[in-house]
Amino acid sequence: xxxxxxxxxxxxxxxxxxxxxxxxxxxxxxxxxxxxxxxxxxxxxxxxxxxxxxxxxxxxxxxxxxxxxxxxxxxxxxxxxxxxxxxxxxxxxxxxxxxxxxxxxxxxxxxxxxxxxxxxxxxxxxxxxxxxxxxxxxxxxxxxxxxxxxxxxxxxxxxxxxxxxxxxxxxxxxxxxxxxxxxxxxxxxxxxxxxxxxxxxxxxxxxxxxxxxxxxxxxxxxxxxxxxxxxxxxxxxxxxxxxxxxxxxxxxxxxxxxxxxxxxxxxxxxxxxxxxxxxxxxxxxxxxxxxxxxxxxxxxxxxxxxxxxxxxxxxxxxxxxxxxxxxxxxxxxxxxxxxxxxxxxxxxxxxxxxxx
Numbered sequence: 001x002x003x004x005x006x007x008x009x010x011x012x013x014x015x016x017x018x019x020x021x022x023x024x025x026x027x028x029x030x031x032x033x034x035x036x037x038x039x040x041x042x043x044x045x046x047x048x049x050x051x052x053x054x055x056x057x058x059x060x061x062x063x064x065x066x067x068x069x070x071x072x073x074x075x076x077x078x079x080x081x082x083x084x085x086x087x088x089x090x091x092x093x094x095x096x097x098x099x100x101x102x103x104x105x106x107x108x109x110x111x112x113x114x115x116x117x118x119x120x121x122x123x124x125x126x127x128x129x130x131x132x133x134x135x136x137x138x139x140x141x142x143x144x145x146x147x148x149x150x151x152x153x154x155x156x157x158x159x160x161x162x163x164x165x166x167x168x169x170x171x172x173x174x175x176x177x178x179x180x181x182x183x184x185x186x187x188x189x190x191x192x193x194x195x196x197x198x199x200x201x202x203x204x205x206x207x208x209x210x211x212x213x214x215x216x217x218x219x220x221x222x223x224x225x226x227x228x229x230x231x232x233x234x235x236x237x238x239x240x241x242x243x244x245x246x247x248x249x250x251x252x253x254x255x256x257x258x259x260x261x262x263x264x265x266x267x268x269x270x271x272x273x274x275x276x277x278x279x280x281x282x283x284x285x286x287x288x289x290x291x292x293x294x295x296x297x298x299x300x301x302x303x304x305x306x307x308x309x310x311x312x313x314x315x316x317x318x319x320x321x322x323x324x325x326x327x328x329x330x331x332x333x334x335x336x337x338x339x340x341x342x343x344x345x346x347x348x349x350x351x352x353x354x355x356x
Contacts, residue, residue, distance in 0.1 A: 002032025003093040005163070006111050008104045009155070010064065011040045012199070013261075013280025014304060016047075017287050018152040019098055021171035022159045023055050028172075029165030036060060036090065038107050045261040046284075050174055060086050064103050088112045096162055097121040097135050098155045105134040120162035126154055128303045151304050171307075173287035175265065192217050193225045193268055194240065195276030195285070197233035203278050205295050205329055207236065211243040212332045213275065214253060218244065224253040225271065227264060227281060234258070273342065275335060278304060286321055291342040293335055296325040 005026060009019040016039060026033050036058040037047060042065075050056040062083050067076045087107070091114035097104045100122045108119050123142035125131030126149050136142035143161050145154055152171060160167045194210055214224045224244060226237035237255045244253035256267060265284055268274060273291035276282035278300070285292040286306050294305050301323035322338045324330040 002030060002034055003163075004034045004090060004114065005036070006090075006092045006095045006108075007035060007037045007098060007159075008096065008107050008111075009037065009039060009098040010062065010104055010107070011043060011099075013043055013046070014278075014283045015099070015151065016043045017173070017280060017283040018304070019155045020046075020050075020173040020175070020287060021152060022098070022155050023050055024172035024174050025156055025165070025167060026159060026163065027055060028168055029160075030163065036092075038062060038087065038111075040065060043261065045263075046265065048262040049176065049265075053174070053176070055174055058086075058090075062107070084110060091115075091117065093117045094162060095119045096159055097139065098158060100125070100129070100131045100135045102132045102134045105132070105138040108135075109138045120158070122154075122158060128300060129154070150302065150307065152307070175269075175284075175287050190221065190272040191223045191225050191270070193227060193271045193274045193276075193285070195227060195274060195279055195281040196236055196240065197227070197229055197281070198277045198279040203297060205277055205297075207239060207243075209329070209332050209335075210240045213335060214240065214244045216332075216336060218252045222252075222272065225267070226253065226255045227267070228255070228258060229281075273339070275339065289320065291339070292321045293338045293342060294321070294323045295330055295335060296323055297327060297329045299325050301325055 007022065009016055023035055026035060034057050035055065037056055038060045039047060041061045041063050044059050044061045047056060047059045051059060063079060067080060070076050087110055091112045093114050094117060095108050095111045095113065097108040097120065108121065118140040119138060120141045120143060121135045121139035122131065123136050123144040126145055127147050129151065141162065143158055145157065156167055156171065194214065196205065196210055198204060217224060226241055228234040228237045241253040241255050245251045259267060268285060268290065269288050271290060274282065274285035275293050276285060277295045282292065282294050292306065294301065296305065305323035306321035320342055322342055324334050324338045326334060
């Protein structure tokens with residue numbers, strides 16, 4: 001029987017997405033490994049494909065964000081006890097804290113080790129990432145990381161050094177699209193998803209830019225899909241759709257219903273591409289290997305954006321995924337040009353109408 005490994009990566013959505021390749025890395029190096037994962041309830045549906053494939057044995061959910069709002073409530077105490085019981089049901093050969101925060105350190109400490117088992121964690125903060133000292137105090141082995149490192153590569157390197165294997169050069173997120181969905185996508189009108197929602201207002205892109213860009217896509221025969229995850233995002237999706245559909249005999253922009261992460265991932269997988277701000281859904285688009293342009297108002301794409309590059313650094317060859325950065329925000333033309341650079345058929349570029 002292979003080693004039993006517990007991954008602790010609780011949140012947020014983008015961080016969980018960036019950790020997905022760790023599972024495939026471990027299984028490639030240790031084919032018999034049994035992997036469990038502790039994650040916040042809200043993000044557990046993203047791990048459903050890994051459960052279905054057997055790549056992850058158990059997803060252990062917690063609700064720390066909710067529990068801390070009422071720590072003494074009877075419901076909180078009951079849920080905490082149930083979580084702790086599940087967490088300690090299996091003795092692990094390795095517990096790896098990929099979060100680097102006090103809350104993840106507590107979870108790692110509560111997990112049960114097998115004889116000879118060890119807890120691993122980050123020994124230091126990396127640029128642009130949160131870090132709290134208890135993560136290294138709890139660990140048996142604290143691993144020092146290069147400070148200037150992409151968020152995804154940080155987790156991959158931490159696990160590789162903890163378990164003693166060499167990293168594959170290309171990350172595999174493990175989000176495989178079922179053949180039935182692929183066939184359906186090929187037989188459906190081409191759809192571009194606009195991911196406008198993000199956790200911070202200063203990461204947003206102006207609504208008028210979305211409408212201008214959407215009209216350009218619609219002129220090329222695409223439809224626009226607008227996902228949302230909150231009441232505010234729903235209102236923005238509806239406003240963008242109204243602007244795009246105004247004066248049109250048939251609605252070419254559609255607002256998706258609010259979906260669980262697993263269903264939303266399947267919807268995105270059927271799209272011809274995604275344009276999005278720096279958000280968890282944009283990182284899912286990267287994980288699905290969709291043509292994708294990620295919009296940055298801050299020069300942080302090196303840490304969280306697509307690894308294939310940025311529009312400023314793109315060479316003459318095509319890249320499937322690009323980030324675009326400018327302040328106060330990238331122009332519509334810059335995003336459109338980046339999209340053209342992501343397309344598989346460069347001969348089509350000259351045939352597409354320029355933006356007005």
